[in-house]
Amino acid sequence: MRRVVFLAGACALMMGCSGTSGSAPSSTSSSTPAPAPATTPAPAPAPVTLVQLQAATRSWDDVNGNAFPDCDPNQPLATGECGAQGPFASGSPTVTASSQALTFKLHVTAAAGVGAVQMTLTSPSGAQTKPLSAAAPAGTVTDTTAVILTTFATTAEKGDWTIAVTLADKAGAGAAYSPATLSSSGLFWTVTVR
Helix, strand or coil, X not given: CCCXXXXXXXXXXXXXXXXXXXXXXXXXXXXXXXXXXXXXXXXXXXXXXEEEEEEEEEEECCCCCCCCCCCCCCCCCCECCEEEECCCECCCCEXXXXXXXXXXXXXXEECCCEEEEEEEXXXXXXXXXXXXXXXXXXXXXXXXXXXXXXXXXXXXXXEEEEEEEEEEECCCCEEEECHHHHHHCCCCCEEEEC
């Protein structure tokens, strides 16, 4: 009496088998070598990717009372209502509500061209959100750094605000980075408001 053990997908390698896994072996063995197992293709690169996220703070004096920092976010020196910008860092920033502006730099790549760059900051309780965005570059720019400038009002909830980023390319593909995704990608995902 012969004992035959079947392993899923291994029947053709052991002996000529017919039917599905678990069926009885055929009486003749196959002289044709078994086909090579199918290979899994490498995953396609993400259509749009957040490569780096950095932030820097600067002093801010809301001279005209419009609750917006009227200054050039690309100018590190004192400009308009903003003082000189501190150094950019890849760690979670701390910002003082109503007296500091916060500049985010997002390094983004997209083979079809970078489109929309959006961020949402959410307060610790979830009761307050701050939607932010950067203008899409003109033309097909495949590697760029988007700059977003924001402030927090005195009424802003104090504590750690979470960050979420949504990106799109010019072909309509997108990528969403939740706080957990940012963290697992080695990027910071909170802003401390005090």
